[in-house]
Structures are given as C-alpha cells and as structure tokens.
Amino acid sequence: MHISEGVLSAPVLGAGAVLTFAGLAIGLKRMDYEKLPEVAVLSSVFFVASLIHVPIGPSTAHLILNGLCGVLLGWMAFPAIFVGLALQGVLFEFGGITTLGVNTFNMAFPAVIMGFICRYFIKSPRLAVRVISEFVAGAGAILLSGLLVAVCLVVALGESMDSAAKLVVLAHIPVMIIEGLITVFVVEFILKVQPEML
C-alpha cells in the first residue's frame, strides 16, 4: 500500500528518508557493474508484475512480490524497489517524492529481512522445508509491510488512526496468503527451470 503525499508528519517522513538512504547505500555498494543489468531488469519485472491483477473473491489485488524480490536480490532489493516506486510515482502519481523514503522502506526492509531468513532454507533438498520457507518469505514480507504502514499512520496521525491501522493490517491478510502461495510456486518453478538464479 502506498502512502500518498501530504499524509505523514515530518518525523515519519524524515526517518523513512534516512533509513531508505542507508538501505540504498548498502544495496548500491553490493551491486557492482557486473550485477547492474540483472538488478535493473529484475526491477522491471517487479514493476510489470505490480500491474498484474489476480482475483480474490469478487475483487482483485495487484501483485507486490517484495518477499520474492528479497529472496532474489538481498540488500539489492532496496535500489530495485526504490527505482520501481520512483517510476510509479512519476508515471502514475502513486506515492510521491516526499513519501518515497517511507514507502521504499516499508516495502524493501521486509524484503531484505525475509530474504535473509529464508534464503538458506530455500536451498534445502526437502520439499516441505522449502515450501514452508518460501511461503513465509512471501507472506511474511507482506505482513511486515502492512504493519509498517499501520505504524506510520498511527505515529503520524495519532490515536485516531487506530481503527484504520487495524483495517490496513486486516486487509493485508488475504493478500498475504496469495503472495505466500505465489512465492512458493515461483521459487519452485525457478528451482526446476533455472536453479542458478537463486
């Protein structure tokens, strides 16, 4: 969920900007020129994937896949997500300039965390271990992102946002399950077709 411009307070915006700056610095340092085309093109894939709408009951949700991004790119998920969000901001006015820091952190930090936790287990020869860790990577990243968005709203707008924050987290639950499933299938597919990618 993108937080739009003008909603958050200065401390939240500032904290988001500083944390994203740090994440970007680490991510860019790890990304040498050998790796640059790969990160860029995968970032384009995540951009295009965010335009894909999958059905959930009577409604649809667009894919986010930040967990998968973290599994594939590690710290480099920060620059990849930053670029994607900045382009969405300029092209579709989703998010924006002042909120770019907060929105990037809300999406990329869960990606990096889940990538670290799950990357080791994804190489396991046992199917059950793999499936569980892939699901946790996909679903966990969305859960963490939802929680971060909720925290931002409550910190910026006060206790009046309590119920809205709860709703944000609740609304993320169906998305969480779907993203978890999709991450399982995608990673298993990559392991079958081109395992050296992971």
Next chain:
Amino acid sequence: MDMEEFASGKSWVHNLDPRVKIVVTLVFSVVVALNNHIEMTAISLILPAFLLVCARLDFGKVTERLAIVNTFVLFLWLFLPFSAPGETVYSIGPLTIQREGIYQAFLITLKSNSIILMALALLGTSQIFTLVHAMSHLWVPDKLVHLFFFCFRYIHVINDEYHRLSNAMKMRGFKPKTNIRTYRAYSYLVGMLLIRSFNRSKRILQAMRCRGFKGKFYILHHYEMKRYDYAVGSSSLAFTILLMVAK
C-alpha cells in the same frame, strides 16, 4: 501502453530544463508536505494549477489520475472525522464527527492534491529518460542513474513479453478465478518472466562488455539553462519560499 501520456505535448512547461523541474518539484513538495496551515496549502495550489493550465494538459485525463490517487485520501476520510479527539460538531448514533478530525482530513486532502498536481505538471510533462539524464547532473550516484535508465528501458520490453504470455494463456482458455490453479498459472507466468529477464540481463552485460563499458555513459547532448529556465525556476522557488515564510 503509453505510460508517459502527458509528456508529448508542446508548451513552455514541457520545454523547461528538466533540472529546474526536478529541483522545483522537490522543494515545493517538501515545503507543502511539512506545513500545517490550511490557508497556506490552499494558496499553494495556485502554482501547480497555473503550470497545468500553461502545459495545456487534457483536463479529463488529469481528473482521472487525481481520482485514482485520491482513493487513499478517501480512506482516511472514513476514519479521521470520527475518531480524532476534539470538539464534537455533529453526532449520528454512536458516531460523533469531530471538528479537529475534519480539519485534519481537509488539510491532508489539500496537501496531497497540491503536491500531486505539481508532480503532474512538471515531472509528468517530461520523458523519463530526460529526467534520468537530469538526475545525473543533480548529484544522484551514477549507479542509481544507470539503474533507472535500464529499468525503464526494459519495462516496455518485459511488458510486451508479459502480454504475449498472457495472450497465449487466454488462447488456451485460461480464465482467472479465486483458486490455487489460477495462482499457480500466474506464478509460472511471473517465473517465466523472471527467468527470461535474468537471461536477457546476461546478454545485456555481454553486449556492454563488447562495447567496452567502464561504468560511464557518454552523453553527447548537454542541457543549457536558458533565460526563461532561470526565470521560471527562480520565481517558482520564490513563491514556495514565500509560502514557507508567510505562515
């Protein structure tokens, strides 16, 4: 898919130096986002509105964009007026509408729209590649600039590939529903896109090596600030600073 639908017009706003556009939008957005005065925010709308009119953008399309973006603001309207602590204006059953909450929601709506219109008027009227080029002159690290460049370059290629795969699925009678089968089909679609792109990136790297890439793009065309770039840039910044000081 034309993602840069506002970038192709002809007006002095379109022709402004992209560096001026980025700096002005950035300063304006930060100032508006951090102020807490309804009057100032309302006045701030003058600048983006003026630029939008001068850029002669399609009014209908601009409203369409605004409507989509305002869904988040609408979501806040559902909560803010009812739960902020403060003076009660009106009560319906258990719900009370608070003056404080309405004020806050109204302020957010104005701020949000003012910043979005500014971005639309200035950044929306430039090609992405122009903006990326401008960023390289504004102390953005080279690697990040190259990332933007490659990412946007390949979004179109990958989007085409996505449509090809998705058409192939449709021809085979795929109908998305809420079930595991649908999610698996979409996952394989995304997986295929990832794998093809990964292999494509290897070919891009090889092509870059063949051309002796050393971490630098040589740019032949450089921007030159013209008199009206200085004029528009400095008057917009002056307006923004006035907003900040006037409160």
